[in-house]
Amino acid sequence: MTRTELIQQIKQKKSFLCVGLDTDINRIPQHLLAEEDPIYAFNKAIIEATEDLCVAYKPNIAFYESYGVKGWNSLQKTWEVLPKNCLSIADAKRGDIGNTSKMYANAFFDQSISGMSFDSITIAPYMGKDSVTPFLDFEGKWAIVLALTSNEGSLDFQNFTNSNGKQLFEEVIDKVNSWGSKDNLMYVVGATRGEGFIKIREHAPDHFLLVPGVGAQGGSLQDVCQYGMNKDCGLLVNSTRGIIYASNGTDFAEKAREEAIKLQQEMEIELERAAII
Amino acid sequence: MTRTELIQQIKQKKSFLCVGLDTDINRIPQHLLAEEDPIYAFNKAIIEATEDLCVAYKPNIAFYESYGVKGWNSLQKTWEVLPKNCLSIADAKRGDIGNTSKMYANAFFDQSISGMSFDSITIAPYMGKDSVTPFLDFEGKWAIVLALTSNEGSLDFQNFTNSNGKQLFEEVIDKVNSWGSKDNLMYVVGATRGEGFIKIREHAPDHFLLVPGVGAQGGSLQDVCQYGMNKDCGLLVNSTRGIIYASNGTDFAEKAREEAIKLQQEMEIELERAAII
Numbered sequence: 001m002t003r004t005e006l007i008q009q010i011k012q013k014k015s016f017l018c019v020g021l022d023t024d025i026n027r028i029p030q031h032l033l034a035e036e037d038p039i040y041a042f043n044k045a046i047i048e049a050t051e052d053l054c055v056a057y058k059p060n061i062a063f064y065e066s067y068g069v070k071g072w073n074s075l076q077k078t079w080e081v082l083p084k085n086c087l088s089i090a091d092a093k094r095g096d097i098g099n100t101s102k103m104y105a106n107a108f109f110d111q112s113i114s115g116m117s118f119d120s121i122t123i124a125p126y127m128g129k130d131s132v133t134p135f136l137d138f139e140g141k142w143a144i145v146l147a148l149t150s151n152e153g154s155l156d157f158q159n160f161t162n163s164n165g166k167q168l169f170e171e172v173i174d175k176v177n178s179w180g181s182k183d184n185l186m187y188v189v190g191a192t193r194g195e196g197f198i199k200i201r202e203h204a205p206d207h208f209l210l211v212p213g214v215g216a217q218g219g220s221l222q223d224v225c226q227y228g229m230n231k232d233c234g235l236l237v238n239s240t241r242g243i244i245y246a247s248n249g250t251d252f253a254e255k256a257r258e259e260a261i262k263l264q265q266e267m268e269i270e271l272e273r274a275a276i277i
Numbered sequence: 278m279t280r281t282e283l284i285q286q287i288k289q290k291k292s293f294l295c296v297g298l299d300t301d302i303n304r305i306p307q308h309l310l311a312e313e314d315p316i317y318a319f320n321k322a323i324i325e326a327t328e329d330l331c332v333a334y335k336p337n338i339a340f341y342e343s344y345g346v347k348g349w350n351s352l353q354k355t356w357e358v359l360p361k362n363c364l365s366i367a368d369a370k371r372g373d374i375g376n377t378s379k380m381y382a383n384a385f386f387d388q389s390i391s392g393m394s395f396d397s398i399t400i401a402p403y404m405g406k407d408s409v410t411p412f413l414d415f416e417g418k419w420a421i422v423l424a425l426t427s428n429e430g431s432l433d434f435q436n437f438t439n440s441n442g443k444q445l446f447e448e449v450i451d452k453v454n455s456w457g458s459k460d461n462l463m464y465v466v467g468a469t470r471g472e473g474f475i476k477i478r479e480h481a482p483d484h485f486l487l488v489p490g491v492g493a494q495g496g497s498l499q500d501v502c503q504y505g506m507n508k509d510c511g512l513l514v515n516s517t518r519g520i521i522y523a524s525n526g527t528d529f530a531e532k533a534r535e536e537a538i539k540l541q542q543e544m545e546i547e548l549e550r551a552a553i554i
Contacts, residue, residue: 126296
C-alpha cells in the first residue's frame with residue numbers, strides 16, 4: 001500500500017485507527033475454543049466487525065509464534081483474511097545482519113516464498129543500516145522502525161544522550177531517514193508522553209508514526225494529535241486490548257465494533273480540527 | 278543447560294565451537310532437494326557429522342521463518358534432533374514490551390506451549406528491561422543479548438557515545454548485567470575487532486560471549502582468544518558458512534566434519550595455552 005493510498009483510506013474512513021491482533025488463547029471467549037482454530041476464528045470475527053472503521057491491522061507475531069507451527073498456521077490464515085484496503089503490519093520487531101534481514105523480509109513480504117505478504121513490518125534498529133535496508137528493497141512495502149517506545153524499559157537505552165544533548169532515538173530517526181524516505185519508512189512512537197512528539201516531529205516532520213499506548217497503556221489521543229499530527233495526518237494510532245477484549249462473551253465482535261466506533265468518532269473530530277477532512 | 282554443564286562440555290570436547298545452522302535451500306547440495314524436507318535432512322546430517330566437535334548449535338530463525346509454516350516445521354524437526362549435550366541457541370534477535378517478550382519466551386523456551394525448548398535465545402536490547410527479563414524467568418535458560426555485533430552497520434548506533442565517553446554497547450552490558458547474572462546472561466560480541474574484547478571484558482569479565490564473525494567474516498580466532506578468553510573459557514565461537522557449506526556435493530557432511538575438526542584443533546591449542554584443559 002502506497003502513502004497516497006493510505007492517506008486516501010484515512011480520509012475516506014475518517015479514521016487513523018490500527019487494530020492490534022495480539023490474540024491470546026487465554027483471553028478469547030470460551031465458546032470459540034470449540035472451533036478448529038480458535039485464534040483464527042476470533043481474528044476473522046474481529047476483522048469483519050471493524051474493517052470499515054480502521055485503516056490498519058497489526059498482528060503481533062509473538063502471539064502466533066508462541067504456538068510454534070500451529071501458531072504460524074493461524075497467522076497465515078489470518079493474513080489471508082486481512083482486507084486489502086487496510087495496511088497490514090507484521091509487528092515482529094525483527095532486525096539482523098544483512099543476509100538475515102533479507103530472510104526476514106522474505107518471510108513477511110514475499111508471498112512466493114513464505115505464503116504471506118504484509119504491507120509493512122516493525123524493525124528494531126540496534127544492528128544498524130544493513131539490518132534495515134533489506135526491507136526497503138521491496139516496492140510498495142514499509143519498514144516501521146522503533147524510535148521511542150511506550151513500555152516501562154523504553155528509556156533504559158532510547159534516551160542515552162551524546163555530548164551534544166542528542167538522544168539515541170533522535171540519532172536513530174536521523175540516520176534511518178537517510179536510508180529511505182517518507183514513502184517507505186515509518187517510526188514507532190509511544191503515546192504515553194504526548195509532548196514527546198514535538199521532538200519526534202523536529203526529526204521526522206513528514207513520516208507516518210505508528211503509535212501504541214493509547215487507552216490501556218494510558219496515552220491520550222488528544223495529546224498525540226495535538227503534538228504529533230501533520231498535514232497528511234501522519235499517525236496510525238493502535239488500540240488492542242480496548243477493542244479486541246471489550247467483551248469475552250458471545251457478543252465480543254459487537255462490543256469490539258462499539259469500541260472501534262468510539263475511537264473512530266474521536267479521530268474524526270481530530271481530523272476535522274486539523275482540516276484534513 | 279547450566280553454566281557448569283557448559284564448561285564441562287568445553288573441557289571434555291576440547292572445543293568452544295558453535296555451529297550455525299543458517300540453512301539456505303539455495304545453497305544446500307542438489308541431491309537433498311529430493312528429500313521430503315531438504316532443510317531438515319541437511320541439518321540432521323550436519324549435526325551427526327559434528328556433534329562430538331562442538332558445544333553449541335545455533336539455528337538462525339530467519340532462515341526457517343522465511344518459508345512460513347513449512348519453515349517452522351523444519352525448525353521444529355531440527356530442534357528435535359539437537360543433541361542434549363550441546364547448548365541450543367535460537368538465534369532470533371527478539372525483544373518487545375514485557376507481555377510480548379513473554380510470548381517470545383514461550384515460543385522458544387516452553388515446549389508445552391510451542392513444541393520447542395531451546396536452551397537460549399538471542400535478544401535485541403533496544404526496548405530495555407521489560408524486553409529482556411521475561412527470558413530470564415526460565416530456570417536453566419539463557420538470554421544472549423546483542424552488545425557489539427560484527428556486521429557492516431554495527432557502529433551506526435552501538436558506538437553512540439555519551440558525554441563521559443561511554444558507548445551504547447557498554448551501557449547495554451552494564452544495565453543488562455544488573456537484570457541477571459553470569460548464569461543466565463551472555464552477550465553477542467563480533468570477532469572482527471579482536472582488541473574490542475578488551476573493553477567488553479572490562480564490563481563483563483565473567484560472562485560467556487557468543488562470537489560470530491570468525492572465518493568468512495574475517496575475524497581471527499587467535500585474537501578473539503587473546504583478548505576475550507577468561508578463566509572458564511567464556512567464549513562460544515560460531516562458524517557457519519565455513520563448516521556447513523564446505524562442499525555442496527554428496528560429501529557435504531564429511532567436508533563439514535573436516536572443517537569442524539580444524540577449528541576444534543585450533544581451539545584445543547587455545548584452551549591448553551590458557552591452562553583451561
